[in-house]
Amino acid sequence: MKNMEHNGLPRGQRTGMITALALSAAILALTTGFLVTEKKGFSESENRYLASFPQFSWESVKSGDYTEALSEYASDHFPFRELFMGLKTRAELALGRREINGILIGDSDYLIEPYEKPENTEKIAGIFRNFSEKIDGMRAEGRELNLNLMLIPTAVTVLRDKLPQGAPTENQMETAETILRASGMPTIDSLEALKKQSETGQVYYRTDHHWTTYGAYAGYVEYCRALGFEPVPLEELKSSVVTDSFAGSIYAKVHDSRQPLDSITIYENPADRLTVTYEDTGETSDSLYNLDYLEKRDKYSLFLNNLHPLVTIANETAESQRELVLIKDSYANSMVPFLTRHYRRIHVLDTRYYKMGPAAYIREHPEVTDVLLLYNMNTLDTDLGVRGIY
Secondary structure (H helix, E strand, O other), rough: OEEEOOOOOOOHHHHHHHHHHHHHHHHHHHHHHHHHHHOOOEEOOEEOOOOOOOOOOOHHHOOOOOHHHHHHHHHHHHHHHHHHHHHHHHHHHHOOOEEEOOOEEEEHHHHEEHHHHHHOHHHHHHHHHHHHHHHHHHHHOOOOEEEEEEOOOHHHHHHHHHHHOOOOOOOHHOOOOHHHOOOOOOOOHHHHHHHHOOOOOOOOOOOOOOOHHHHHHHHHHHHHHHOOOOOOOHHHHEEEEEEEEEEEOOOHHOOOOOOOOOOEEEOOOOOOOOEEEEEOEEEEOOOOOHHHHOOOOHHHEEEEOOOOEEEEEEEOOOOOOEEEEEEEOOHHHHOHHHHHHHOEEEEEEOOOOOOOOHHHHHHHHHOOEEEEEEEEHHHHOOHHHHOOOO
């Protein structure tokens, strides 16, 4: 018989049986792999903590929370998960997709986070307004304090020419203007400076949501203009490319191993003599950079040694006796090295972790002359640190 194999099974049945056995073997291998492989608590490639095995209770089963948590756990610890996510991304790119996992695939290898419609604009403006009134109260008591607010636009606004056709058009700067008007704070605008700077260099990382140090320099120059300082020319600073293998937070969301990585350049002023104190740990350093982070995935954390509630930076060779309180998110970390030339001391407050209130801190330090709030527009709406400004 032409359609019969030597074992008596029709060829079609034999092919179906082999396919079924292969699928069963694959499922068995994946299940075994899931059960026996070590479960990591943190994903270096995604820069996030992975789901832990949920605790069983009848209440969580009845509400559906248990099965949902179990599904999340299985998804986070699925064998070869990163390989499959990479294959999925490549398939979507091959089909012409220009948005992967909520990230816009821009021109010139830029991965760009879109700007989501904000929900807390009025609340944020109110927080800033209340803080401004506290500074006004100190001025009424005889304090001389300069207060400024910088809301930094991100790549989705500055690099609009890089966005794919049909990208979301929610306007960061309209939100910024609403906050600025309602807060009553004096403001420093960096949008046009960043656009101009982008004509001569890279002002945002291609794989990360932060501005580069070249972009931060543009913000620094605008700050100097507002305060009447003479900015230090970039060519007078010592620059060093400390890595060319930076895969930032956006890279982790897209999972495309073919994406070109970023370099990080740091700048140091040879005239500075710094003492950097991390008040939470008591550690001191003569540098604003912790290069140990170059051995880790989160390389941007080399600026100001990652996250600390309060960092004080003393410069014994500063050009003035002024002191600055900087209330900020992580964008400010890469602008601080430019500011040190102008201040005897900079007090850096991250109010996600500093819980005593910056107004009280400023009142307790009568030597403070300047106050700057610096936040980027993309994370401002959800930044829990803003609630700590009082």
